[in-house]
Amino acid sequence: MPVNLAPPDAARIKPVPGVELGFAEAGIRKAGRRDLMLMRLAPGSRVAGVFTQNSFAAAPVAVCRGHLMAGEAIRGLVVNAGNANCGTGDDGVAAALRCCEVAAQLIGCSISQMLPFSTGVILEPLPVAKIEAALPAAFATLAADRWTDAASAIMTTDTVAKAASRTVAIDGVPVTVTGIAKGVGMLEPNMATMLAYVATDAVVAQDTLQRMVREVADVSFNRVTVDGDTSTNDSFVLIATGQAAIAEVIEAEPRRYEALKAVVAEVAQQLAQSIARDGEGATKFITIAVDGALDEAEALRVARSIGNSPLVKTALFASDPNLGRLLMAIGNARVPALDTSLLDLYLSAGDDTVQVIESGRRAAAYREEDGVRVMKPSEITIRVTLGRGAARTVVWTCDFSYDYVKINAEYRT
Amino acid sequence: MPVNLAPPDAARIKPVPGVELGFAEAGIRKAGRRDLMLMRLAPGSRVAGVFTQNSFAAAPVAVCRGHLMAGEAIRGLVVNAGNANCGTGDDGVAAALRCCEVAAQLIGCSISQMLPFSTGVILEPLPVAKIEAALPAAFATLAADRWTDAASAIMTTDTVAKAASRTVAIDGVPVTVTGIAKGVGMLEPNMATMLAYVATDAVVAQDTLQRMVREVADVSFNRVTVDGDTSTNDSFVLIATGQAAIAEVIEAEPRRYEALKAVVAEVAQQLAQSIARDGEGATKFITIAVDGALDEAEALRVARSIGNSPLVKTALFASDPNLGRLLMAIGNARVPALDTSLLDLYLSAGDDTVQVIESGRRAAAYREEDGVRVMKPSEITIRVTLGRGAARTVVWTCDFSYDYVKINAEYRT
Numbered sequence: 001m002p003v004n005l006a007p008p009d010a011a012r013i014k015p016v017p018g019v020e021l022g023f024a025e026a027g028i029r030k031a032g033r034r035d036l037m038l039m040r041l042a043p044g045s046r047v048a049g050v051f052t053q054n055s056f057a058a059a060p061v062a063v064c065r066g067h068l069m070a071g072e073a074i075r076g077l078v079v080n081a082g083n084a085n086c087g088t089g090d091d092g093v094a095a096a097l098r099c100c101e102v103a104a105q106l107i108g109c110s111i112s113q114m115l116p117f118s119t120g121v122i123l124e125p126l127p128v129a130k131i132e133a134a135l136p137a138a139f140a141t142l143a144a145d146r147w148t149d150a151a152s153a154i155m156t157t158d159t160v161a162k163a164a165s166r167t168v169a170i171d172g173v174p175v176t177v178t179g180i181a182k183g184v185g186m187l188e189p190n191m192a193t194m195l196a197y198v199a200t201d202a203v204v205a206q207d208t209l210q211r212m213v214r215e216v217a218d219v220s221f222n223r224v225t226v227d228g229d230t231s232t233n234d235s236f237v238l239i240a241t242g243q244a245a246i247a248e249v250i251e252a253e254p255r256r257y258e259a260l261k262a263v264v265a266e267v268a269q270q271l272a273q274s275i276a277r278d279g280e281g282a283t284k285f286i287t288i289a290v291d292g293a294l295d296e297a298e299a300l301r302v303a304r305s306i307g308n309s310p311l312v313k314t315a316l317f318a319s320d321p322n323l324g325r326l327l328m329a330i331g332n333a334r335v336p337a338l339d340t341s342l343l344d345l346y347l348s349a350g351d352d353t354v355q356v357i358e359s360g361r362r363a364a365a366y367r368e369e370d371g372v373r374v375m376k377p378s379e380i381t382i383r384v385t386l387g388r389g390a391a392r393t394v395v396w397t398c399d400f401s402y403d404y405v406k407i408n409a410e411y412r413t
Numbered sequence: 414m415p416v417n418l419a420p421p422d423a424a425r426i427k428p429v430p431g432v433e434l435g436f437a438e439a440g441i442r443k444a445g446r447r448d449l450m451l452m453r454l455a456p457g458s459r460v461a462g463v464f465t466q467n468s469f470a471a472a473p474v475a476v477c478r479g480h481l482m483a484g485e486a487i488r489g490l491v492v493n494a495g496n497a498n499c500g501t502g503d504d505g506v507a508a509a510l511r512c513c514e515v516a517a518q519l520i521g522c523s524i525s526q527m528l529p530f531s532t533g534v535i536l537e538p539l540p541v542a543k544i545e546a547a548l549p550a551a552f553a554t555l556a557a558d559r560w561t562d563a564a565s566a567i568m569t570t571d572t573v574a575k576a577a578s579r580t581v582a583i584d585g586v587p588v589t590v591t592g593i594a595k596g597v598g599m600l601e602p603n604m605a606t607m608l609a610y611v612a613t614d615a616v617v618a619q620d621t622l623q624r625m626v627r628e629v630a631d632v633s634f635n636r637v638t639v640d641g642d643t644s645t646n647d648s649f650v651l652i653a654t655g656q657a658a659i660a661e662v663i664e665a666e667p668r669r670y671e672a673l674k675a676v677v678a679e680v681a682q683q684l685a686q687s688i689a690r691d692g693e694g695a696t697k698f699i700t701i702a703v704d705g706a707l708d709e710a711e712a713l714r715v716a717r718s719i720g721n722s723p724l725v726k727t728a729l730f731a732s733d734p735n736l737g738r739l740l741m742a743i744g745n746a747r748v749p750a751l752d753t754s755l756l757d758l759y760l761s762a763g764d765d766t767v768q769v770i771e772s773g774r775r776a777a778a779y780r781e782e783d784g785v786r787v788m789k790p791s792e793i794t795i796r797v798t799l800g801r802g803a804a805r806t807v808v809w810t811c812d813f814s815y816d817y818v819k820i821n822a823e824y825r826t
Contacts, residue, residue, distance in 0.1 A: 053747070054741060054744035055743070055744040055745075055746070055747070055751040055753055056740050056741060056773075057744075084737065086737065086740070086741075087737055087740045087773065087774050087775060088775075089772070089773060089774035091774075122736075122738065122740055122741060123740055123774070124737070125775075232744055310813075310817070310821070314817075314818050314821035314822045315821065315822070317818065318821075320822065322534070324497065324499065324500055324534060324535020324536035324537070324645075327469050327499070327500045327645070328469065328535060328645050330468070330469065331467035331468040331469030331645055332467055332468075333468070334468070338468040340468055341502070357536070360469075361500050361501055361502040361504075361505075361536070362500060362501075362537070400723075400818065402819070404723070404818075405727050405730065405813065405815050405818060406815070408723070408724055408727035408728065409728070409730050409731035409733065
């Protein structure tokens with residue numbers, strides 16, 4: 001059950017001029033479910049992406065990097081769920097290219113103008129023939145208002161499709177930013193989440209778009225962790241179709257750049273939080289806020305050490321204020337020369353805030369019943385103050401339940 | 414249920430001349446269970462230790478470091494289970510010193526000749542009065558043949574007491590090495606396991622003993638992981654009572670040093686493996702062997718990435734050959750410039766070996782039924798060959814079951 005996360009309301013997910021989406025049932029892993037998504041981009045669109053840092057980056061990731069590096073105008077994306085096309089060697093690259101080829105023929109562009117993506121089981125050959133056979137059906141459904149359908153076609157263990165949409169005025173002209181994402185396990189993105197696509201009709205210079213995708217990833221998908229396992233297929237792609245009647249957004253004009261980036265980041269953060277809310281087996285959505293750090297990297301190390309600790313996550317699942325585990329996890333972040341006597345820690349749920357640790361030890365006013373009360377709700381914030389500096393960060397995660405084990409012990413069966 | 418781990422046979426755990434052990438029920442956390450252990454060492458004993466690297470090292474760890482640094486002859490150890498005396502500030506240090514004081518009065522030595530240890534719940538005050546009250550009872554039971562009783566008195570979520578014993582001839586004289594350990598969760602030691610004590614009657618120079626404890630920790634307790642969470646109280650202490658009629662073992666005589674170290678390492682490895690066999694919720698004992706690495710640190714990073722991956726561990730629990738997860742975990746070790754096309758991976762159980770990955774992709778001869786078969790048994794070895802160099806390592810771990818969640822969601826209740 002996702003934590004306070006409803007399926008997206010298709011009426012509120014705005015089309016992005018220049019983007020059309022289609023879907024199909026290719027039967028890649030299971031019959032009778034959507035597992036193929038096709039996206040067509042208008043000529044003139046610009047695309048930038050960030051990808052997994054896993055050494056076993058999947059074949060489609062390698063192809064995406066190559067096609068983006070080549071600098072040809074990207075005209076489409078082809079995405080399959082059910083099979084990750086990873087650990088598949090040269091055959092995997094050939095399979096990804098074949099998907100591009102068939103999609104390119106339908107769209108009317110060259111192979112290197114397509115970007116391929118896969119998500120699902122690793123170490124099994126991609127069933128290319130099934131994808132080839134289903135691509136015409138996906139092509140036939142292409143339409144501008146199919147974002148939520150597209151979101152449902154890239155799901156694996158996700159229980160809810162994930163989409164978000166905003167508008168912002170640039171030069172007084174309304175610009176749309178809409179995105180979709182999937183991914184609920186094998187998830188501690190270190191470039192981007194498993195698969196996320198955000199598009200805008202803004203006009204954005206190519207190098208500016210590349211900078212924006214990195215900066216947005218760092219404040220959104222790179223701040224989520226479900227289980228600390230970075231996927232082999234993580235990809236986050238930012239598309240600017242250039243259909244809006246505005247001047248090009250360039251880095252040299254920081255005000256306009258920041259205005260657009262802020263909205264892209266809002267969409268990306270909503271998608272990223274949706275991923276944690278739908279984390280495998282999640283019963284709680286946890287925000288971990290660390291401040292008082294010397295630099296952001298240090299704050300992030302502390303937040304991730306808390307967010308990835310199985311002992312902390314099982315205590316959150318049980319609503320058990322076994323709060324020594326938080327202290328253990330902070331201590332494990334290996335912050336050099338951490339003065340634990342400067343450390344404070346608070347738990348809050350809504351307006352209810354309880355100080356648990358004060359100057360490195362149990363807060364004098366802390367009572368077990370306060371801990372029990374504040375850990376009950378489904379949304380909890382853990383705030384840590386290191387007392388060393390001014391840097392801060394926020395990470396989103398979920399708890400660790402019986403269902404996480406169940407889902408992952410039985411994933412393939 | 415521990416994996417192929419029977420309670421120690423007291424008759425096979427040999428006394429170490431110069432060491433006496435006692436125990437008591439102090440009622441620290443629960444009534445009616447052993448939770449206090451006292452060890453008395455003969456005059457002339459030498460003691461060396463390695464301790465947790467967690468920034469929140471517990472109060473007793475700080476006191477141990479101080480007393481060992483001071484260089485006074487250690488005459489005794491006082492160990493309680495049920496409360497970790499961690500996150501307790503100056504009061505915690507005072508409490509640990511008070512335990513030393515009471516034990517020192519009984520043994521007849523100074524406070525700084527005692528080493529205190531605690532294990533259990535973090536962030537709660539140590540109930541010193543209960544320990545004070547029970548220490549005379551522990552003192553009254555002091556005897557040389559109480560190693561297994563002592564092992565049972567330091568358990569927390571352990572289901573089986575852990576003890577091991579060996580003898581070795583040094584200069585033709587039989588020397589005994591006997592040890593006990595505890596710890597089954599919050600466990601990825603990075604100096605030593607939660608609590609482990611190994612004693613020998615060999616005569617060992619102090620600096621040699623300190624070197625030996627580090628070297629042995631690196632090939633035993635530092636090679637175990639249950640959940641990747643390093644405890645705040647990890648301590649591994651090596652005691653040499655000097656009662657054997659041999660010349661002093663010194664580093665300058667490598668042959669004698671290595672002969673003794675090998676046996677100390679055997680005892681420590683057996684204890685370390687016992688910890689993984691009794692890992693919280695464990696149903697399988699997993700050996701992860703990585704070779705072909707450029708250096709040992711790199712091999713260890715790969716082995717730990719596998720051993721700590723919740724996705725790998727849940728697949729092992731399910732006996733599901735979802736082997737892409739192994740590839741994902743290897744890729745997450747962030748080995749610089751890893752050429753995945755040189756990587757091979759084998760699973761084995763007993764004499765049955767199955768090659769799963771060959772040159773970075775699924776082995777041509779691999780069949781799902783082979784994977785299913787080799788993953789069924791309760792003891793499995795995962796062997797990874799990186800194809801980069803000659804360095805290797807071995808790590809021991811366990812799987813990740815419903816019971817891990819159950820044990821840790823309900824630990825305090």
